[in-house]
Each structure stands twice: as structure tokens, then as C-alpha cells.
Amino acid sequence: MSNSNQPEVRVVHTPTFIDGSDLETPILKILQQDGTLYEGAALPDIDQALALKIYDTFLFIRALDERMVAAQRQGRISFYMTEIGEEAADIGSTAAMASDDLIMAQYREQGALAFRGFPLKQFMHQLFSNENDLGKGRQMPIHYGSRDLNYLTISSPLATQLPQAVGYAYGYKLEQKDNCVICYFGEGAASEGDFHAAINMAGVFKVPVIFFCRNNGYAISTPSSEQFAGDGIAPRAVAYGVKAIRVDGNDVLAVLKATQEARRMAVENNQPVLIEAMTYRLGAHSTSDDPSGYRSKKEEEKWREKDPVQRMKLWLINQGWWSEARDAEELDLKRKNVMAAMKEAEQVPAPSIDELVTDVYDVPPQHLVDQLSELKAHIRKYPDAYPKTAWRLNDE
Amino acid sequence: MSNSNQPEVRVVHTPTFIDGSDLETPILKILQQDGTLYEGAALPDIDQALALKIYDTFLFIRALDERMVAAQRQGRISFYMTEIGEEAADIGSTAAMASDDLIMAQYREQGALAFRGFPLKQFMHQLFSNENDLGKGRQMPIHYGSRDLNYLTISSPLATQLPQAVGYAYGYKLEQKDNCVICYFGEGAASEGDFHAAINMAGVFKVPVIFFCRNNGYAISTPSSEQFAGDGIAPRAVAYGVKAIRVDGNDVLAVLKATQEARRMAVENNQPVLIEAMTYRLGAHSTSDDPSGYRSKKEEEKWREKDPVQRMKLWLINQGWWSEARDAEELDLKRKNVMAAMKEAEQVPAPSIDELVTDVYDVPPQHLVDQLSELKAHIRKYPDAYPKTAWRLNDE
Amino acid sequence: MSNMNLLQAINNALEIAMSKDDKVVCFGEDVGHFGGVFRATSHLQEKFGKSRCFNTPLTEQGIIGFANGLATQGHKPVAEIQFADYIFPAFDQIVNESAKYRYRSGNQFDVGGLTIRSPYGGGIHGGLYHSQSPEAYFTGTPGLKVVIPRNPYQAKGLLLASIRDNNPVIFFEPKRLYRASTGEVPEGDYEIPLGVAEVVKEGTDITILGWGAQMEVLEKAVALAEKDGISCELIDLRTLLPWDVNTVVDSVKKTGRLLISHEAPRTGGFAGEISATIQERCFLHLESPISRVTGLDTPFPLAHDKEYMPDHLKNYEAIKQSVQF
Amino acid sequence: MSNMNLLQAINNALEIAMSKDDKVVCFGEDVGHFGGVFRATSHLQEKFGKSRCFNTPLTEQGIIGFANGLATQGHKPVAEIQFADYIFPAFDQIVNESAKYRYRSGNQFDVGGLTIRSPYGGGIHGGLYHSQSPEAYFTGTPGLKVVIPRNPYQAKGLLLASIRDNNPVIFFEPKRLYRASTGEVPEGDYEIPLGVAEVVKEGTDITILGWGAQMEVLEKAVALAEKDGISCELIDLRTLLPWDVNTVVDSVKKTGRLLISHEAPRTGGFAGEISATIQERCFLHLESPISRVTGLDTPFPLAHDKEYMPDHLKNYEAIKQSVQF
Numbered sequence A, B: 001m002s003n004s005n006q007p008e009v010r011v012v013h014t015p016t017f018i019d020g021s022d023l024e025t026p027i028l029k030i031l032q033q034d035g036t037l038y039e040g041a042a043l044p045d046i047d048q049a050l051a052l053k054i055y056d057t058f059l060f061i062r063a064l065d066e067r068m069v070a071a072q073r074q075g076r077i078s079f080y081m082t083e084i085g086e087e088a089a090d091i092g093s094t095a096a097m098a099s100d101d102l103i104m105a106q107y108r109e110q111g112a113l114a115f116r117g118f119p120l121k122q123f124m125h126q127l128f129s130n131e132n133d134l135g136k137g138r139q140m141p142i143h144y145g146s147r148d149l150n151y152l153t154i155s156s157p158l159a160t161q162l163p164q165a166v167g168y169a170y171g172y173k174l175e176q177k178d179n180c181v182i183c184y185f186g187e188g189a190a191s192e193g194d195f196h197a198a199i200n201m202a203g204v205f206k207v208p209v210i211f212f213c214r215n216n217g218y219a220i221s222t223p224s225s226e227q228f229a230g231d232g233i234a235p236r237a238v239a240y241g242v243k244a245i246r247v248d249g250n251d252v253l254a255v256l257k258a259t260q261e262a263r264r265m266a267v268e269n270n271q272p273v274l275i276e277a278m279t280y281r282l283g284a285h286s287t288s289d290d291p292s293g294y295r296s297k298k299e300e301e302k303w304r305e306k307d308p309v310q311r312m313k314l315w316l317i318n319q320g321w322w323s324e325a326r327d328a329e330e331l332d333l334k335r336k337n338v339m340a341a342m343k344e345a346e347q348v349p350a351p352s353i354d355e356l357v358t359d360v361y362d363v364p365p366q367h368l369v370d371q372l373s374e375l376k377a378h379i380r381k382y383p384d385a386y387p388k389t390a391w392r393l394n395d396e
Numbered sequence C, D: 001m002s003n004m005n006l007l008q009a010i011n012n013a014l015e016i017a018m019s020k021d022d023k024v025v026c027f028g029e030d031v032g033h034f035g036g037v038f039r040a041t042s043h044l045q046e047k048f049g050k051s052r053c054f055n056t057p058l059t060e061q062g063i064i065g066f067a068n069g070l071a072t073q074g075h076k077p078v079a080e081i082q083f084a085d086y087i088f089p090a091f092d093q094i095v096n097e098s099a100k101y102r103y104r105s106g107n108q109f110d111v112g113g114l115t116i117r118s119p120y121g122g123g124i125h126g127g128l129y130h131s132q133s134p135e136a137y138f139t140g141t142p143g144l145k146v147v148i149p150r151n152p153y154q155a156k157g158l159l160l161a162s163i164r165d166n167n168p169v170i171f172f173e174p175k176r177l178y179r180a181s182t183g184e185v186p187e188g189d190y191e192i193p194l195g196v197a198e199v200v201k202e203g204t205d206i207t208i209l210g211w212g213a214q215m216e217v218l219e220k221a222v223a224l225a226e227k228d229g230i231s232c233e234l235i236d237l238r239t240l241l242p243w244d245v246n247t248v249v250d251s252v253k254k255t256g257r258l259l260i261s262h263e264a265p266r267t268g269g270f271a272g273e274i275s276a277t278i279q280e281r282c283f284l285h286l287e288s289p290i291s292r293v294t295g296l297d298t299p300f301p302l303a304h305d306k307e308y309m310p311d312h313l314k315n316y317e318a319i320k321q322s323v324q325f
């Protein structure tokens, strides 16, 4: 039909329905669990330095996640989310990006930020909402962001970053920059209307964006079988002028390879790409969650055997780039560093009360100035009731 | 992968991207423009009575649309929208439904309502917002609705009816009724987030719903090439556990056939189906629009040659069920009826002022009772300023 | 009677509503087998089956769109939005659809059976997106009812009334009190009528008005003020739309003073509406300006949530200021 | 100076903004080649190319999401929502994202470059969905600015200021005046500062406050009242958030009376906020209750739109009542 974008259309005279069985989405795998490559597998662009940087980030995140879950249990921080089991997905893909490509994360991609070089102490300042937090202590733990590292501050409402990624990428295109946005989201978030808006607009505007879906099987307690009835997320791209690829999300080489290819298409041809990484959240949704209410230990066990960190370690050892001894040493060191940084960050005071009203606007308008000064007067009256802030007012 | 709903997955070791070229959506055509069938075409379930009822509705809508556009130009009504060129799509599909199946329309499906038997005078009451309007004069012209005829009152915000159709259909399923919802929308509306929510939920909940897309090439001035980059709307279903079929929307037999099949699947198997009817809006978007600003006469001409009404007429004549003479006579009669009904409806007064505050809630709460009585007192004070309502208050 | 916390009272109300009327259907994100992230719908799927209590995909606009359709069909959907902060993707379905369904169709179609439940408010270290009190976005929408309970007893009676009310109702639950607030709750079925405020405590010097979790804070403030010899009349508005103007007017005519308190930011908060209406109705009775003690005009902060909140001390100070005016 | 209608003034402002700053980009439904359904963006695509003025797919949540991303990138998107009635699918992107972007990131990221334009209000026989005045849904959201011009001169100056303001601005255009309101407008570049109300006419007996299309109605009402010897001070608020409290306070301290008028329904309308604030600030100066003349608490009707509207006669009556109190 002339208003269809597909020029040649096959005409039929008996009803012919299409459905999921008409489209097959293969999955890319490069690295086997034993650390050897599949036969005929095409290696990504990776050298020893990059490999070790990725793996180093893996270990750091394991140490950080493990420690901070414990810290939450001890009541030192209020909330935490781990990415255990999914490290290959976010870290492997970020490793394919240029360092000035924008990252838009959902919330389970601290690995991507660590890979970019976010200092351990900055993680801690955010987690403890102290005065050194770049976000000024305003958001819950794990809502990191860094302008310097091109990592957009995380926002809790799901999928809002997807159409934003298209707009940001449009800016790159307008300015003819050789950059690309990578935008992470879960298979649950992909049910939001913003997902549809984003993927459709990316196709229409032809912008350099990679939509990276971590399909980890669950959205809190909801299994993907109750989230969608189709074959995952990748096939959705097919209808929108977006290319898609599915990868084994626990296979860091497959993730890296797919993302390198995707970035090339995005930057060279303004071709948006969707990557679906099949993986599994080995931990709880967050420290507020207990997965035993909705899934079996057996299922978890099956996925623990596919551990992406272990898989990469074996490959590194096969390459002669790593050893079990170094591994233990390095993990131990990281644990110590995390512990030390935590102890330091928890001593840092909360941000000044002035920060309660800054950044609502570029300049605080009169009513906020008034509200702040009334509040200060009140705190001065009842200093014991506001211990976080009162001591500073007295200093003023 | 185990959390994908597709059990068998092909594994590849070099990056393999999927895109629109991996999926072909054929188009169903049964009737040729000369009124003969394509070779090998499968006729829908249709007898002379049904055929004539459909065609009668075609003629009625042509007469109504033509007259009401003129009425709007004369300033008799404020607004109107025609469905010229698309009659086969909505009328042909509604003809496949049971009379107690709910219809959820967008706004360009007056034909579906006429097919259900909505009286001419009710059309007029709505268009003139008079006291006999079932909608109590509250909405703009063409926002019809009829509880008796299972035609949901039209709402202007686009695509909102799509997730509602899923909920309504879920109600049928809960009550094990042999019914199905048919939900109409344009290819423009399909860009809204509600479309995505609806199609995904329909797949997950497996409900008896038909999403019927009139892909008429434009959303006001926006051509479908700026609306989406894929091959129309049908392929979107493939990723969501929904079946899809594309039909020639100007071919009433193809539309009827596809919808009959779709309804069967929906009712028997709770299988949601998306139908994409390829058609063209021959008229302006609405009486507020002038299409010459965004498309060529030549393009319009090309589509005028595919006129669905003409096509069906030739088929009926071939069947020996109709003649050119009867056609002229019938159209003439309908025009006269429309004119007479219009003249009658424009004499009917506006609804009583009381209707300004009813139906906000089931029972008007105190503040609305108060606001109404203050308003009445005010109108009594300035009767000349409120001529539509003041005369009635004096009667009270 | 049995001792329940607020969550148990909600759960109990849902169970009663579902067992008495098979048109009642509960759904939302994680609402099914898991019973919701706060467990308000625990065991309902077991008891009533998957078709009447189930998970939805993660799409608030879809959830409310679906609920609107189901309500139009004659069912009584009780849709949960996991946090009130996430109700905004559904804003169009609520404000343009639910609220206007009956009016636009001339009462041919309505979504009167619809109830939207959602935990709201601060005090759980939630920062910007797990703390909002968005009630005023809805109180400006004719066609909706907005209900907020303050304790388990109220929650059960008001929720049962909301589910059975023939209008779309938004029912915000003070999540800070989910486990913290406990009390005696009748085991059987009962309803607390919508649109009626409750005078929780009578007094003569000043009227103190609030709703939801703020009522606890106000009780503390009142206790402080009473020690100073200020007699406070404390009112729980309970239904914010349509609200019980007469009860507040009667009280203010008696006390001559009014303080309204809510967690939401001041500008555009519902206290403004109440203040405007009461000064229209009680102008000659007012002995001091109607006072608003509210959240600040900022997003909800994390590190400074204590400073942001309209706590008992701020209310106590405002009571004194009003009386000393 | 040249004579322009309100649409031409908007179009002219956009043209100036785009030609002076290539970071300014205009888009929305039908905004490109066609120039928008009201033609506010006419010829901009011709002049600045398809990459800076273009159609979007039909998705308001997508449009504002896209605009947020582009603004974060340092551009100055001017996004059109075709009718204010259709802004609600974008509510989450506006309220949870645009408004909170800078705050939540500690000023690392912001969407200060964003402007959202949308025609609002009644008077064009639009019924429920082409008539709404949704300003109060946004004035309750810290982080946003809300601006509404009353005539072509104001529209151009305020729009230029909005586009250049380093905060997200919602700019509602009174569509009833698009062609009906004409006036002399400077051809060059000028800005009218945000956050500053304008005393349109001085007076001593009562302050009359409005914005947008309602200003015309209020002028008529004032003319009637002045014939009766009532001296009215007429103020155009212009920026609703953050609003110019001082100008209104000063005026009310002088006149002792205040009337606020808007088309939106009364309950939850922005008049309530103003009333509450002014009675706090001017309690001892008020000689009569602050009066609100507004739309009814119903959806916007069609057949009875004249009866629904807060027209000059209703305002005139309310002025008399206030003065005679």
C-alpha cells in the first residue's frame, strides 16, 4: 500500500495472520562457562588492558554490593540494590562505548559507572547522603550521577530515561558529534508507555542511541511470563525501524561484541539499535525484597552456575592474564578499600540546610528564601529536634 | 534463554541483528476495483441481506457526511469530521461483530454506529448538542455514544480507549461471555503510550479484543512516514503474543473476512488480534483542516480511484443485487432524510441548565447544588445574556 | 474486634469486598501471588483465584486504562499503584478519562466501580520518588473522589465505602503508618461514609485540620498546645473531594481560628483551597489568619526530610502564633 | 512596531529566538511543514530547516521525554502540545522529570532550556477536551515556571523570556485570543521578565486579579464597575509560578479587597492558593472576603459553555458584592 513504508507487499487472497512464530531472534554467545570460546565465535575488539579493566570492575562491584547489603542490614544505610549476576551486561556494554558517550542508567548499573572511573568515595558519599554527595544528599541510595563522567543522574520513575535518550542523541546528531547514547532498562520497565514512545521516535528521527535491555527475568516479584506474552524485548524493535540483537547477558565477550557493533551502526549511520541481554538477577530486587516469596532456590542455583564473573575469570586465566591467587588477593584488597571508604563516608556530615532549597530553580525565588529563613529560625528554637542541621546553624 | 517465552532459541556466534526485513506482512485483498473477485479469493460469510445492509450504511454515511460538512460551512454546527474513503474499514468490520459486542471508536467511525442502527435523528441531536442528545449536549459534534447499541461514547484524547478495550474484554472473559470488543484507532494514535500498554496487556491477559487500526496515511498533516519508520502497525503485534493481519481497507469483503476470522479466534481462544486496514482519508481531517497544505491533489486522486463505495457497488451489481438506478434513488432519498432531520434537530432547544452539574458524580454533591443555584439566580438577573437557558428558568 | 495494623485493615477490607461481591477485582504491579510490595493484597490470589487478583505488566497508564474499561463493563476494579509517586503516567487515564466518563456520555457509561489504591507520603526515607503526597493533583479534578484514612479502623471502613461508592475514588494510604499504626478493628463489614469529616477532639480556641498520616503529628502538636492551655478542635477531613465544608465551617465559627496541615508542598497544596473557602464562609468569625503548616516548596528531600516535614513542633508553633495573633 | 495578532506575535518570538540562538529547536504534532494546527510555527521549518523545526510522532509523553533529553544536552527545546487538554499523557515527564531534574542531580544536570507551549482555555466551542485550563496542575509543582500572556505584546516578550529562562517553563497560550487579540508589537527582540505581575490599571476600592484570556473579561467587568463609581485596580499575574506575591499584597493593602478570576473549576484552582496567601499576608487589611469568580466544578461543557464561564457579568456582580460587603 502506498502509505506503508515497505515498498513491495505480498498480496494474499485468503486471510493470513502473522504472529511471533514468523520471527526468530537468535542469541549471540561467544564465551562458554568453562572460559573457552565457542567454535567459530568472533572475538570482540579487546586487549589485555581492556579485559583486565572490565574484570577489575567486576570484582569491585562484587565487593561493593556484598559490603553495602551488609551495611544496610546493620542499619548504616537505608537501602541498597545489587547487580550480582548481571555484571557482564552493564560493564561489558559500557566498555564498548566512548568515554564521552552519555550513559542513562535505570538503577542496577553501578558497574557502568565504576568502569567510567567513579571514585569509591563518591559511591560512598551518595550512599550515605552526606555533604560530599554530588547529588547533595537528595536521593535514595544508588541514585548516582556524574556530569564529569557522562553518567546521567538516576531517577526512580521507570523508563522515563528512554525518550530522554532519544532527545539527547538527537542533540548529538544536530551537532554532528561522533557520539552515541547508551540507555539501560529492565524488561519490566519496557512495559511502560515511554518505552514505546522512545523506540518509535528513535526510528523516525534516526538517532545514535543504543537501548540496552537487561532482561533478568523479573520485575520485583513479577516473572517475565506475566510481563509480556511475546519472545522477550528484542522483537519489538523490528516494527519500528530499529535494529535489534539478543545476547547472552552473562557472556561478557558477547555483550562487548554486540555493543561494539551496535555503536558503530549508531554512530556511522544514525541507526538506533536495541540490545537485549538475557541474564538473571541473582540477588534480591533490593534490600527491601525477599525473593524466596516468588521463586525457587533451584532456579537461582541454575543461574548461579552461569555466573558471568566466574566465566570471565576462567577466560582470563586461559589467556594467561590472570590467576586464582591474584583473584583472591585483589578481591580482598577491594573489600578492605570498600570498608575503609564506608567508615570514612559515614563520618561526613549531612549537607547544609541551605541545600534544601537550592536547585529547585537556577536561583531560589523569594518564597523559597522565605521558607528557608523561617525554617532556620525554627531549628534554632528546637536544635535538639533537628540534630543533623542544628549544629551548623549555631556555627553561622 | 530460560526466561524467554520462546523455548527453542537459535544460538549464533557472530553478531546477528534482526530488523524489519526479517518479517513480511502480506495484505489481504478479495475484491478488485471493478467489482470482481481476485482469483482464488475466499469470500467472507455474507448474504444478500448483509451485503445490502452494509451498502445502505455506506450510502447513508456519504449523505450524512456531505450534508454536515456543508452545514458546518453554513455555521449551523461548529465542527464535523467525515469518514469519506474509509467506509469499508469501519462498516465492513462492524458487520462481522455480534450486535452485543462492544464497539470502542476513535471518532471517524460513525459508519459503525449507523450500521448498528443508530437513528438518524440521534445523529442530529448529538451534532446540534440539543436536549435530545444522549450525551446531553456536553461534547463536540461527532462524539456519539449509545449504551443501547453497545457503542462507547467517544472521547477526544487519542488512544485512551485501547487499554480500556482490554479491561472491557477482560470483563467478558471473567463472565465467560461469547463476546469480543472491537476497538478502532488511527495509525497516528498508535504512537501513544496507551497503544503499547494495551497490546502488551492483551497478550498477557489473553482477552477477546480486536484492535482495528485504520491506517489512512495521515494524522492531521503528519504523513505516516513521519509517524513511524517501520512497516505500518501490524508487525507490532508480533512481539506481544497478539496475532495480526493486514487488509486492503477499501475492500469491504477483505475487511469483513478478516474481521470474521479475527472475531472467531478472539471469542473461541481468547486470542487478541490486531487488524491493520490500509486506507486513505479522502476528505479533510476535520472541518477545521485544509489538506491542500500538506498533500497533493494527485495523491488524493489516486486514492479516489480506489473508492470503497464504488467498488462494493460494482460487486453488488455483478451479483444482481443492485442497480445504478436504485443507487441514485436511494442516495437521493437519504439526502432528503438527512436534510429533514437536520432541520428538525436544529429547532430542538439546548438541554436544561440542570444538566450542567448532573453526572459529574452519580448524585450532585452540595457544592455543585450550590453553584447551580447561584448560577440560576445570576441568569435570572441577566436573562438576555444567557438566551439558551434563561427562557426556561422563567418557566419554572 | 481484633488488633490490626493499617495494612491488615486494608487487606481485611479487600477480602470482605471480594467475598461479598464477585465483581470486585484487585490488580496492579506485584499484587498477585506476592501480595504487593507492602503486602496489602496478601493471600487474595490464593483465596479468590488468579482471575480476580493478579499481577499486571509494569505500566501505570495501562493499569488504569484497563481498570477504566473493566469498570465500564460493570465490574469493581481495585487497582493498586505501587507508590503514589508513580501515579503520573496514569494521569491522563484518571483526569481525562475516569473523572469525565459519566459526564461526557450523559450517564450512559461510567466508571463508578473504580477504586485506585496507592501508598503515599513521607517518613520512610524515600526521597523524591517514594514520599510524595500528590492529593492536590486530584482534588482539582471534578468527577473524582479522594479519600485518605488516618488509622486502621478508618482505613477499613473508608476503603469498603470507596469500593462500593458509585464514583471513581482515589484512595491514598499513609504508608508510614502501614505497620506503625495499630488499633482495634471490627472483624465484620462496616462502612464509613465518604464526604464526611470527623471531629476527632472538640475544643474552643482553634480548629486544627488535617488528614492521613498528618493526623498523628497533629495530635502531638495539640497535646503540646493543650499543655499551654490552648483548647484545640481537631478534625480529620477524611474525604478531600468532595469535602465536608459544613463541618469545618461550623468548627471555625466556634473557634475563630483555623490551622491546616499537610505534607505536600505549600504552593498549590489542598490547604490553599480549604483556606480560601473558609475565609469566604467565615470571614467575620476569623480572629487570626488561617494558617498553613506544610511541606516546603521543593521536591521531597532525603537527607533533610526531617527538616522538610511539617512536624508537631512546627504545628505547635503555628498554633501558638495563631492564638497569639 | 507592527500590528500583530497573538499567533503572529508567538510566531515572531519563535523566529527571533531561533535566529539568535541555534540551540533553539521547535517540535510537536504537526508543527513542522504545516506550522501547527493553529499555525503558531508557520514557516519556521522553511526558514530554519527540518532539523530545527519538525513534526513528532503523536505521543505527548514522547515529546516531553525527548524534549527533556534534548534540554539536558544543552539545547533549548520549545515543545508544542497541540491542546492543553492533551498535556496529561506527558504529566509524568513534566512533574517527575522536568521539574525535578536539577534538584535530584545536585545541579549536575538540568532541563533549564525547556519551554512547553500549549494553547489553553475555553470559548471556541471545544467542550471537555478543547477547553481546559490546567494551570493549577502545574502550579503545585516546585521546579516549574508557569507563564500565561494576555495579548500579543505580552506574548512575544514573555515567550522570549521563557525560552531564555534557565528553568523549565510551561507557557499556556489563550487560544481564544489567537486571532481575536491584536495590537502593536515591536518588531525587534525584547523580553518581559518572568515572576513579575503587571498593574494594568490603578484603582483604590478593590484589586482584581487574573491572567491570560480572562484579562479581557475582567477589563469589561471593571468598566461596568467603574460606571457605578467603583475604582478597580486591575492586575495581570502573568507568571503563576513563582508568582509575584508582593505586587498583589501591596495592592490589597491599598484597596482592602481582592477578587481573583479564572476559567478553571473553582475547587483546586489557582485562585485558592492566591486567596490563602493573601489572607495570610493582608489579614488586617481585608474589608471583605477574598472572592473567586471561576468556572464551575464540572468538566468543561459544550451547550452550556456560556453559562459555565466566569464572564464579565459574573465578575461585575462579584465586584459589587465585595464592595457592598
Ligand SMILES: Cc1ncc(C[n+]2csc(CCOP(=O)(O)OP(=O)(O)O)c2C)c(N)n1
Pocket (backbone or CB within 6 Å): A108, A156, A157, A158, A185, A186, A187, A188, A189, A190, A214, A216, A218, A219, A220, A281, A285, C029, C058, C060, C082, C086, C089
Ligand atoms: C513508574 C514506576 N512504576 C513502578 C516503580 C516501582 N518499581 C521499581 S523497580 C520495579 C521493577 C523493575 O523491573 P525491571 O525493569 O525488570 O528491572 P530490574 O529490577 O529487574 O533490574 C518496580 C515496579 C517505579 N520505580 N517506577
Ligand SMILES: Cc1ncc(C[n+]2csc(CCOP(=O)(O)OP(=O)(O)O)c2C)c(N)n1
Pocket (backbone or CB within 6 Å): B108, B156, B157, B158, B185, B186, B187, B188, B189, B190, B214, B216, B217, B218, B219, B220, B281, B285, D029, D058, D060, D082, D086, D089
Ligand atoms: C492525546 C491527543 N493528542 C492530540 C490530539 C489531537 N488530534 C486529534 S486527531 C489527531 C490525529 C489523529 O490521527 P490518526 O490517529 O491517524 O486518525 P485519523 O484522523 O487519521 O483518522 C490529533 C493529533 C488528541 N485528540 N489527543
Ligand SMILES: [Mg+2]
Pocket (backbone or CB within 6 Å): A186, A187, A188, A214, A215, A216, A217, A218, A219, A220
Ligand atoms: Mg527485570
Ligand SMILES: [Mg+2]
Pocket (backbone or CB within 6 Å): B186, B187, B188, B214, B215, B216, B217, B218, B219, B220
Ligand atoms: Mg490516520
